[in-house]
Amino acid sequence: MAASARGHRRAPKRSRRSPLRAVALFVISTALVVGSGVAFGYATHHLGKHQVTDDASVVAPPTGPLSDATDDPSATTNSAPGGKPSVPASPRPSLPKATGPGKVTELKVASSDDDWPSRPVFVYRPAVPANVVLPVVYLLHGVPGEPDRIMDAVKAVLDKAFTSGGEQPFIVAAPTGEGTAHNDTEWADAVDGKDMVETYMIKDVIPAVEGKTPRPAGMRAIVGFSMGGYGAANLTLRHPDLFDQFASMAGYFRVDDPDGMFGSDSKIEAANTPDDMVQKAAGKRVLLLEDQQDPDPLIQGEASEFAKRLDDCNCGVDLSWHLEPGGHTYDFVTDSFPKVITFLNQGFTAPAGTTPSAAG
Template sequence: MLGLHASTIRLDDGWVVAAVAVVALALVALVPWRWDAWRHRRTWRSVTTVVAVLGVLVAAGAGVNYLGSFYPTLGSLLGSSGNPGEGTVADIGPDGADLPAALPLLDARSAQGHGSVLHMVFHGPRSGITRDADVYLPAGYTDPAQAAVRYPVVEWLPGFPGEPREVVALFGVTDLVDAAIAEHRMPPAVVLVPDTNGEPRFGHDEECVDASHGALDDTYLTTDLHDWALHTLRVRPEREAWALSGWSSGGYCAMNLALRHPDLYSIAVSQSGYDRTPDDIVTGDLFAGRPDLAAANDVVAHLRDRPAPTAILATAGADEDDEQAALARLRAAAVPPVTLVTHTFPGGGHNQVAVRAQLPPLVDWLGRRLPAPVAPTLPIPDPPS
């Protein structure tokens, strides 16, 4: 397309929305203007009316997409996976196999006080799922003097129908983390941003669960990714050093996965999330009518019946009625050893503007709870006999 890739064509830009709206207005104006001028009046009156209605629908969809950033690029709308590394500085190949080749670039950025976001295609051996993922490594990760240091980890989960570039490029989460680390508001940490849904993205909301007769997303996002990080990166293995965070469906995923896997995670942040999977035209019945599977992925049921020592921050905007109702259910169900903090942001709304405005205090909250990197001490040798 004239040298452009679909993933570089933004759909969430205000100018794009304005242009679509102008075209829609022109199509609407064309109907009465040409009403009696057509040679074949019945045919062309019908055609122009239908086209005008379609134009209005497209303009309305563009406006909704601008507010919610459901499809930030044409590539995400079409479900194409080209240029998946948007917002990243290097591609490290399948499962990060080419990470050593990217180390000089990381060194250069680290010398300037910046961490680096890298793109890879990650294959989960247990789940059998292969998708894109981004990896943020903090400044100093490649410093030879820090070669024994292991870092805490945050898995940041996109909302539906988002992808890693939503978190990295659109919301700028890794930039916020980079700044928080530089300003000592967060300890140096590794951030993993996996694709939670894959492609195609139409009608494909998988909610990060191991669906009945479906994809093993839970296994992919927890066991597979956790094991890969432990074997490939220098990260701390303790549950106290692992956190999950996300927006919208990513917020639900963060809470649900943390409570389902208390052996792996101790912290969860839900930004405008909810407490159970929807059963709608986009998601469908992920559990094939099985109440046991539904209960096993219900955050309120976990808090009430299977509480684990987990620190949870759940937030929503004051104008988000469904999310506020979810917060009330969480507060009513939470019992020790869960530590639940809820917060309502003024105004808000389920859109990218609100997400960006609310993210800085969420990053700071995480920063106060993540443990610092550690360098394992060497065992003291036994004295010679």
């Protein structure tokens, strides 16, 4: 994608915010000091139909045999991740430095929802021995946007960080979040059952990428730009057992116009509002990066309010919040990603008793 291409910015509809609140949020964003599943429904199938519920715990992701797509990119599976590891996490062991540029492979990941076609997922694997079990980072694009475009924005940054930058290597997987019936999918499940993106991410993408070596939450993170930043926060808070940390680049944390994906049900909207779910961030690591030159102050205001709510919840969130130079473009993603890499590497752990060479 051309570096100047824009990611998603919220539509001008602001029915839930007064101009006074927008100004207040912008002022807060310039002054805030850096702090040290499915109500719309985890989609379930009921008599062949999507049944939307306001309780994400109604359907737990099933377990099943997994093929290791990170070692064999041709393999895909529709099994879901197996949940928390049976052993506690420990500090991450030192991993070998990448010997050269990483390789990006396109996977075609089938959806367990018959109404959704197979979608591409672009997987970056560093140039380290194939038997090394690496953390996995899911990278979510904005809209308009595609997974290959956001991968293009970070690929050279990853290569430099892992070969000469002193950073520990990890896998990056960029799935497709574009809808067939909705323009802004929010990386969520639509109340009308037509774009079930959250279900696809949790039930299809993660198992296809991680294969026979499902990672514990301490070896899995989610990062997004713009709409993807919202998705990273929302998916983490809706599935806190799957992710220990997330990062948002120019994201937002409350959907201004939920009718497209969530309908008019206030319970469904609330269950997809990260601003109102901060208690579920207990023990998580959170990185918020915002662009200083964004013409919409509500982008920065969203992050400052979310950061304040995380700080005020007193629930043990490891929070970093930064205003960075740049506008709402993929240049911002490229320029910001070194911070993301460092932040994630500071938080990754590994299952107790494993070594860097332990293949799954």
